Amino acid sequence: FTKKDGNEGKVLSTIAADDTGSTRLVFWDDKADEVDGIEPGEVIGVSRAYTRPNRDGSDIEVHVGKSSVIKRNLKDKIDAVETITPFRGTSSEPIGMKNIAELKVGQNDVDIEGKIATIYEVRTFPRKDGGEGKVQNIEIADNSSMIRVTFWGDDIDEIAEAKEGDVIRILHGYVKEGFKGGVEFQVGNKAEITLNPKGTKLKQLDLSKITDNASSSSTGGSSEPLGKTNIADLSIDMRDVDIEGKVVTAYDVKTFTRKEGGDGRLRNVIIADQTSKIRVTFWGDDVDTVADIKEGDVIRILHGYVKEGFKGGLEYQVGRKGEIILNPKDSDLKQLDLSDVSFETAPTKASRVLIGEIDETHEGKNVEVCGIIVDMGQNRVFYDACPTCSKKVETVDGGYNCKSCGKVAESEPRMFYKITIDDGSGSIKVTLFGSVGEKLLGMSAEKAKELVAKSGKEDEPVRASPEEIRGRYIAIHGRVKKFQEALEISSNGYELADPVQEIKRLKEVIQKEMK
Structure with a gap:
């Protein structure tokens, strides 16, 4: 295959097993040459390799790169059996149909059904083997909640004709934590997809009455509100947390191109209370809400969440559930002397x-x-x-x-x-x-x-x-x-x-x- 730098690359994969299980070994470039002509039954040793997920995320592989060491034709006796399957953790019984609000990170072989609220554009990305991969996200809802669903590769073709308002049923998927927290439903290689299944009761669902599960805790279900918290007490992954602070710096609005197409807007503001300071990020329509904000104003934000900032430290995100109150009358921070505040940014776990x-x-x-x-x-x-x-x-x-x-x-x-x-x-x-x-x-x-x-x-x-x-x-x-x-x-x-x-x-x- 051709690498990104234009040079030629090589890859060779094989299945190897010992007496505990089996896995796919992937050899790259010169290491592929070293095992060229390898025969079934040959015993090899590999050191300084590394593991990573396979293309569709359904298994793990061992990759053998330039720093790895290969030993061939070893005399060791390996009692491997052909019936051993690659490591996938413990197997579980199918969970069956679940309401979206009941989904939890770590659930496997689970079925869901929902009405399509949003369809995002197909995105492409370069795969490690030099090929091109595809991914598409949609958001669906049932009577209990809403969730983001991710399709990969050929599964995208199965929803090519889908449109907002259609009902979709997906069998044998799995649940993982989303990129911005919450839960996300993944359509893996075992999944079965049905558009507008007969007998569905969701066609008449009013999407405006459904709450979003994307902001729920990473274990599924809704998390308990944390209430008002001092900035110094914030920590990564806090959800549904309220803060109040005096504006130290208000940055200009930035525009960007969304991954699914279209323009987006964001604005960052630094605020402080008596304990510390933090960067706050506003998105979309919330940018209009803080259009006139200036240094010295007091802002109260409800139902936001905390994540790691781009350059470390903590960052407070005003999500879709956020409520913004400018210069609340009952605030004690209007007279806050910012020179008395410790402005050390809290470190985060790498x-x-x-x-x-x-x-x-x-x-x-x-x-x-x-x-x-x-x-x-x-x-x-x-x-x-x-x-x-x-x-x-x-x-x-x-x-x-x-x-x-x-x-x-x-x-x-x-x-x-x-x-x-x-x-x-x-x-x-x-x-x-x-x-x-x-x-x-x-x-x-x-x-x-x-x-x-x-x-x-x-x-x-x-x-x-x-x-x-x-x-x-x-x-x-x-x-x-x-x-x-x-x-x-x-x-x-x-x-x-x-x-x-x-x-x-x-x-x-x-x-x-x-x-």
């Missing part, structure tokens, strides 16, 4: 990504990667820092000079070094500062400087480290930054990982995503 998928869209965002430390970036693991601002100092006439603070009587060592992490999908450099670097190396910056002074060798701290750094399996989190045109991670913490437990965790995560 999302786990494959290194090979990190690109410019991740720059400035918090991520977590898990892989093997394959290299140390340099021998020296610390620098001489200004004790006031921690910036690097220069030696001048037997003393020290800081560009920010001027002459410094004494410097202090500060840990700073880079490692390279590889997870099988790619590799990336990670910078470790201060206590994070000290923890991994197993010594303080002062101890590292002392070892260098005694031995005269810059790499002595690495040699003397109580643990071998290279080869350790680690889950590391931090912010993606660009350094000399290359993307790197500036780490703010890590945990040592168990490869076996990590594989189990990945399977569980992928299974949840598939449902």
Whole structure:
């Protein structure tokens, strides 16, 4: 196939099994050449591979990339049986027909029926194999609620003639959490689709009387309102939560092209209460509601939800259920002195990504990667820092000079070094500062400087480290930054990982995503 960069790519897949189960192995480029001519029954070993969902999301596969290692014609005896099917988690009995309001994340083999409220445009996307994929969303409702339904590939052709107001029945689908929270119904490869089924009672349904399930909790059903909450107490995934704040900054309205076609509008506003500040996002008609808002105004918003912002931190979203009140008469915030408010943005939990998928869209965002430390970036693991601002100092006439603070009587060592992490999908450099670097190396910056002074060798701290750094399996989190045109991670913490437990965790995560 032809890659995005115009070069030729290769892919080869096969089914492999041991005595516990089987899965599809996908070999890419040079790794496909390494297994060319492989025969049924041959025993192979693969290390430093990675897992990901298959095309329609119904199963998981093991992908063998450029960093993977393949061993062929092993002598091990594998008691695999042909009847074993690929790992799909525990099987369950068909759930049958459910009201939309009863749907919960994780339900499999479930049937629904609803009246079509909205049909979005078909979207295309590049698949990993170089081909083109298709996806289409619709929104349907029954007497209990409304939900977004996602169709993939050939299933889109089955609803090509569908129109708003039609009734659709879908059998053997599954429920997962939607992109913006709530629940979403997925039409997988087992599904059966019927338009305007005979005997349906939904043709006369009045859609204006139906509430939207997209804003319900991720476990299905409606969540209890959280009521008014201080900004500092907000956390990611809070739903149906009320806030009130004084406007610090009101940004201009932005327009954008929707994925399903047409123009959209959004506006961001920064508000603060006595505890902290947060960015608030208004969409569509709500932009008109805040058209005249200005700095110093007080705004009260009911029934919104909290998500991770584009560059980390928290962001408050005014969804379709949101209610907006400008300058409420009973507010205590009109006299709030913003200079007394702590404007630190709350950090958020980084999302786990494959290194090979990190690109410019991740720059400035918090991520977590898990892989093997394959290299140390340099021998020296610390620098001489200004004790006031921690910036690097220069030696001048037997003393020290800081560009920010001027002459410094004494410097202090500060840990700073880079490692390279590889997870099988790619590799990336990670910078470790201060206590994070000290923890991994197993010594303080002062101890590292002392070892260098005694031995005269810059790499002595690495040699003397109580643990071998290279080869350790680690889950590391931090912010993606660009350094000399290359993307790197500036780490703010890590945990040592168990490869076996990590594989189990990945399977569980992928299974949840598939449902």
